Amino acid sequence: MKQLKIMLFAIFLFLAMGGCAPTNPDKMNTVVLTVSAASSLQNVLEELAVEFQKKHSYIDIQYNFGASGALVKQIEQGAPADVIISASTEQFNKLNMAGLIQEGTTLISNELVLITGNNGSVSLQKIEDLKSNRVEKISIGAPSIVPAGSYAKQALEHLDLWTELESKFVYAKDVRQVLTYVESGNVQAGFVYHTDAIGSDKVKIISTINEEILDSISYPIGIVNHAGSPTEAKKFYEFLQSEEIKDIWVKYGFTY
CATH class of the missing domain: 3.40.190.10 (Periplasmic binding protein-like II)
Known part of the structure; x- marks a missing residue:
C-alpha cells in the first residue's frame, strides 16, 4: 500500500511539473494573422508566407490584397488587420496621422x-x-x-x-x-x-519612368494599432525586413 501511494504521488508530481513546462509555439492553437497588402505584392508575399510558416507553423497568414487607398479606408473604418503594406507613403501616412499605426518603416521600392x-x-x-x-x-x-x-x-x-x-x-x-x-x-x-x-x-x-519626374515609389509597412495578434504581427513585420529573405524580394524585381 505504501509503495502504491508513493507511485501515485510520483505520477501526480510528474503531471504537475509537465503542466508548468514551457509551451512549444508550434503546438499552440493556430493564430490567424491578417495582412492587408498592395496588389502588386501578391506573388512575392505568397512565397514569403511559405518561408515564414516554416519557422512559425502555428501562424496562418491571411492576405487581403487590394489598392492601397482602399485598404487604408478599410482600416480607418475598423476592418480587421494586423499588418499593412502599402504601395504609397502618402496613403500610409493617413493611418499614421490618425494614430492607427503603432510601428512602421519603409520596406522596399519599385519602378x-x-x-x-x-x-x-x-x-x-x-x-x-x-x-x-x-x-x-x-x-x-x-x-x-x-x-x-x-x-x-x-x-x-x-x-x-x-x-x-x-x-x-x-x-x-x-x-x-x-x-x-x-x-x-x-x-x-x-x-x-x-x-x-x-x-x-x-x-x-x-x-x-524616370525617377527625376516621379516621386520615389516606396512601400511602407506597419503594425496596425488594433491588431488582434500583435505578437505574431511583430514576428512577421521583422521577418519581412530580415536579410534571410532579401533574395526573394530581389527575385521578384523589388529593390530591398
Whole structure:
C-alpha cells in the first residue's frame, strides 16, 4: 500500500511539473494573422508566407490584397488587420496621422513602367507614342485609390501629356487589373509596376519612368494599432525586413 501511494504521488508530481513546462509555439492553437497588402505584392508575399510558416507553423497568414487607398479606408473604418503594406507613403501616412499605426518603416521600392501586349496591333517605342490616333485605350489605376495610377498621372502631367491623353484612359481598381487589361488586349497600353511587368510573359516594357519626374515609389509597412495578434504581427513585420529573405524580394524585381 505504501509503495502504491508513493507511485501515485510520483505520477501526480510528474503531471504537475509537465503542466508548468514551457509551451512549444508550434503546438499552440493556430493564430490567424491578417495582412492587408498592395496588389502588386501578391506573388512575392505568397512565397514569403511559405518561408515564414516554416519557422512559425502555428501562424496562418491571411492576405487581403487590394489598392492601397482602399485598404487604408478599410482600416480607418475598423476592418480587421494586423499588418499593412502599402504601395504609397502618402496613403500610409493617413493611418499614421490618425494614430492607427503603432510601428512602421519603409520596406522596399519599385519602378513604374509603360507596357503593351506582346501581340499588340500598335507599335510603341516611347511614352510620346501614346498620342497616336492608333492608340485608343490606355489603362491606369484610378489615381484616387491606386498608387500606380497616381504615379502615372504625376508623370504624364510632368510631360504635359495628361490632358491630351485623358479621353483614352480606362481606369482600373488596382494595378493587377491594369495588367490583365493589357494582357487580354482590351487596351493597347498601360502603366504598371516593373515587378508586375516582369512577372508576365504576355507583355513587354516600352519605357521605365524616370525617377527625376516621379516621386520615389516606396512601400511602407506597419503594425496596425488594433491588431488582434500583435505578437505574431511583430514576428512577421521583422521577418519581412530580415536579410534571410532579401533574395526573394530581389527575385521578384523589388529593390530591398
